[in-house]
Structures are given as C-alpha cells and as structure tokens.
Amino acid sequence: MTWRTISRNSTAIPELKGEKTLLKCTDPACGNVFEMPKNKYYKDLQEKAALGASASLLTCPKCGKDTAYRAVKCKKCGTVFLYNPRPGIYEDKCSNCGFSEMEEAAKKGSSTQQK
Numbered sequence: 389m390t391w392r393t394i395s396r397n398s399t400a401i402p403e404l405k406g407e408k409t410l411l412k413c414t415d416p417a418c419g420n421v422f423e424m425p426k427n428k429y430y431k432d433l434q435e436k437a438a439l440g441a442s443a444s445l446l447t448c449p450k451c452g453k454d455t456a457y458r459a460v461k462c463k464k465c466g467t468v469f470l471y472n473p474r475p476g477i478y479e480d481k482c483s484n485c486g487f488s489e490m491e492e493a494a495k496k497g498s499s500t501q502q503k
C-alpha cells in the first residue's frame with residue numbers, strides 16, 4: 389500500500405498568487421501600461437519562447453502588437469519605466485528621480501544578512 393500526494397507542480401512556473409507585474413507597451417504610439425498576474429506573465433513568456441518569439445516581449449492588449457515589456461512603477465514619484473537590468477545599477481532604479489526600492493533595502497540590510 390502506497391500513499392502518494394498528487395503533485396501539480398510539474399511546471400517551472402512558480403505559484404505567485406495575488407502578485408502582479410507591471411507591463412508597458414514600448415510602441416511610442418501606444419504607451420499602454422497594464423498589470424497582469426505574475427504567474428500569467430511567466431506562462432505567457434514560456435509560450436512565446438516555445439514559439440521562438442522574443443522571450444521578453446508580450447502582446448499589448450491595447451494595440452495587439454508584441455511590444456509589451458516588463459515595467460516598474462516608482463514608489464516615490466509614480467513614474468512608470470521599463471524594467472532594465474544594467475550592470476551596477478538596480479533594475480528598479482527610477483529613471484526620473486533615481487529612487488530604487490532595492491537599493492534602499494540593500495542599504496538597510498547591509499549590516500544584517502538578508503537574502
């Protein structure tokens with residue numbers, strides 16, 4: 389007799405209930421900003437990658453083009469800017485006021501060990 393727990397975690401998509409990610413259409417004629425659940429974001433990226441499309445751009449619900457890119461909204465000034473990892477710069481650093489939540493957290497946590 390064996391007891392088995394049915395695992396539904398067969399995919400690599402993490403369970404991110406309630407968490408949302410922000411996206412911004414990079415088409416200057418559109419510029420649409422919208423939110424989507426993170427798990428859907430990752431799922432859509434996987435589907436795009438499977439089709440051989442660009443792995444970081446999703447379809448914009450407003451203009452229908454594959455130009456929507458992950459974005460961050462500044463907690464301080466409210467500017468929405470593209471999530472853009474650059475060497476030596478925090479990827480959530482605001483392009484307008486320079487505020488970075490990650491940088492602030494790193495400063496606060498510099499004396500204590502945090503993951």
Ligand SMILES: [Zn+2]
Nearest residue numbers: 413418448451
């Ligand atoms: Zn658009």
Ligand SMILES: [Zn+2]
Nearest residue numbers: 462465482485
């Ligand atoms: Zn800002």
